[in-house]
Amino acid sequence: MPKMDKTLLIDRPDALDDFTRNAHDAPWLGLDTEFVRDRQYYPQPGLLQVATPEYNALIDPVALDDLSPLADLLCRTPMVKILHAARQDLELFVQLFDCVPAPLYDTQVAAAMIDLAPQIGYAALAEELLGVEPGLALGRYNWLRRPLTPEAITYAAEDVEHLSRLREILDERLAEARKTNAFADAMRLMEDPERYRPQPDAVWKRIRQARRLGEEPRARLKRLAAWREHQAMSENRPRQWVLRDGVLVTIARLAPKSVKELDEVRDLPDSARRRYGRALLDALAAEANDSA
Secondary structure, three states: EEEEEEEEOOOOOHHHHHHHHHHOOOOEEEEEEEEEEOOOOOOOEEEEEOOOOOEEEEEEOOOOOHHHHHHHHHHHHEEEEOOOOOHHHHHHHHHHOOOOOEEEEEEEHHHHOOOOOOOOHHHHHHHHHHHOOOOOOOOOOOOOOOOOOOHHHHHHHHHOOOHHHHHHHHHHHHHOOOOOOHHHHHHHHHHHHHHHHOOHHHHHHHHHHHOOOHHHHHHHHHHHHHHHHHHHHOOOOOOOHHHHHHHHHHHHHHHOOOOOOOHOOOOHHHHHHHHHHHHHHHHHHOOOOOOO
């Protein structure tokens, strides 16, 4: 396997097999992911980082067709899996492997429980607790690009480099604050895979204007938002590319009953009216079974 210091770049099946077999005996795993989601509903994995006491492995899902050895390591082994601000990473793991790597340890959640800044970033936490100066920031790097640049490899490896040491310090601080049990309870809640699967019937809650609507328009908005979510999933496009939030809110308020009446909806593109008009009317007409 190619080696740079303690970094392994894994882009061949035999290298993945070797790494995961050896990692089964590790006392902990540090995890992170890099992905691209600019033009898709579902994230496209660009890199999966797995740290052990010996190596920081950068596993290349662009080059590897079969990631099942990694699924076995993450989903069916007893060692703690350490992540920072884990939600989006866990969404990707559930998408790829239908599991949450567990037992789970989220260093951002632990930091919040000992009264560090809420939602503190990984680099800031490493600087605060370990004195590590922030490394390179890549911004909107295209993680599907190959070959990976040396800067990208360094950045990705550093994202899992300090997780184990952060966990040790955070564990001490949690014990001092008598919050060890509360943290364990929070982690158990985060280990439920259902939290990270699409929830079309609940996505309306993310629409800012929803709470300003009356009961009946809000019920219509719920149905419209659920329809849009299913449509975005089927097309693998961002939900806002199907229809923007403001358009859905306007449709929910006006409650058009015909394609002709959809002409009254400001900012509804002609192409969307032609493509989705009948489906929008069907969603409006559907009986509302959800509660406010």
